[in-house]
Amino acid sequence: MTETQKTAIVTGASKGIGAAIALRLAQDGHAVLANYASNEAGANQVINTIRSTGGHAIAVKGDIAEPSCMARLFDVAGKEFGRIDTLVNNAGVMHCTSVSEATDEDFETQCAVNIGGVFRAMREAANRLTEGGAVISMSSSVVGLYQPTYGIYAATKAAVEAMTHVLAKELGPRGITVNAVAPGPVGTDLFMVGKPDAMIESITKANPFGRLGTPEDIAAAVSFLAGPDGRWISGQTLRANGGVI
Template sequence: MLHEQRTAIVTGASKGIGAAIALRLAQDGHAIIANYASDEVGANEIVDAIKKAGGQAIAVQGDISDASCMPRLFDAADQEFGSVDVLVNNAGIMRLSAVASTSDADFEAHCAINIGGVFRGMREAANRMNEGGAIISLSSSVVGLYQPTYGVYAATKAAVEAMTHVLAKELGSRDITVNAVAPGPVGTDLFITGKPEGVIESIKEMNPFGRLGTPEDIAAAVSLLVGPDGRWISGQTLRANGGIV
């Protein structure tokens, strides 16, 4: 049963998809814990925008690769808003290279953030989230496409999907839904940085809609899954990619 006042933690909420998710969930009536690792200015801008629109939000710094981060985010939510109803595991990194040239440091960073951070978020939510809650973790449509240079990144996102499917079965008895959203190419700095314009145009042409996704496209998918119309959807990966796969 959903209660009236709901609180959502969104990791990596200072820019891109995370910022769009925080703004959309606030519009839907959630109080927001806007997590950021280093972009304090961006996180505060999101919080200010939510407050100006009549919502509630605070920014909380934390690197999700640090084991202390998730407990602190839940503590902040409990202290400020009373409890947690929604967790969106959005924060992540993507450093592209062929498997043969991937450094140990890049491999370990991907695992620490994309798998470790999401795992600890899931674990904290499993122990502390209200009944009737929702956990959303960001995967990627590269799981299924498997393009060259995406090997380690795709592997970490496949792990996110596996944990999602298992956790959904573990938390169903508490009426907590657990899903993943797997965006296709989205016009964010994370995706665009380092890519020549010709490559970006060719990727647009791969999509039936002839464009990149927007952060708001992904935020709308998250909104559906955490809202009242998404209560019978659990253990799923929603490939929000405009039909690219």
């Protein structure tokens, strides 16, 4: 890679939306650190695809719920790339249950990853991102829809949006944009697992476009916010959901 090539850290990049984001940013010219928690084969497939087209990519294992993880990812990216321009907080977990039936573990696990991991990633970015960089975090369109069984998950994503708005004001003087992307239903394992076919069909028909989103739809939104055309967009939540709300 060259000294001026932009670089990106993408958490949860071994499959689904995260993999699509890593591939799209590489297509846009970024060197990419693809983080994964357990799916080593998926992460390797992502970076091998990037390398096969002449890109620069590395896969780094790490659970963002662990307090030391994000600092280590930034250390590795800094050593490998020499600079860090873009952070994409994609990794997340979702356990759907009613508030009355939710366990302490449901609450603590989702908070540890969806809030704690994102907070520590934002803190590292605030101290280490190059001027003119970008922070993009995944929220969800359940913030706004507030359907039953999504109480804890929606709360964690609302926290991500709140931190996004505040950090945008803190990093604006350095030319760093800070935004969130809030997907609607996307045809990934995170969304599909545990849902009966009739429910998926109903959700699909409820979208004005009559389809679920794709990981590439969300990656395109991230690409815009990370690229030159998104430099005047900051402190915003882009609801990439096909008009569902």
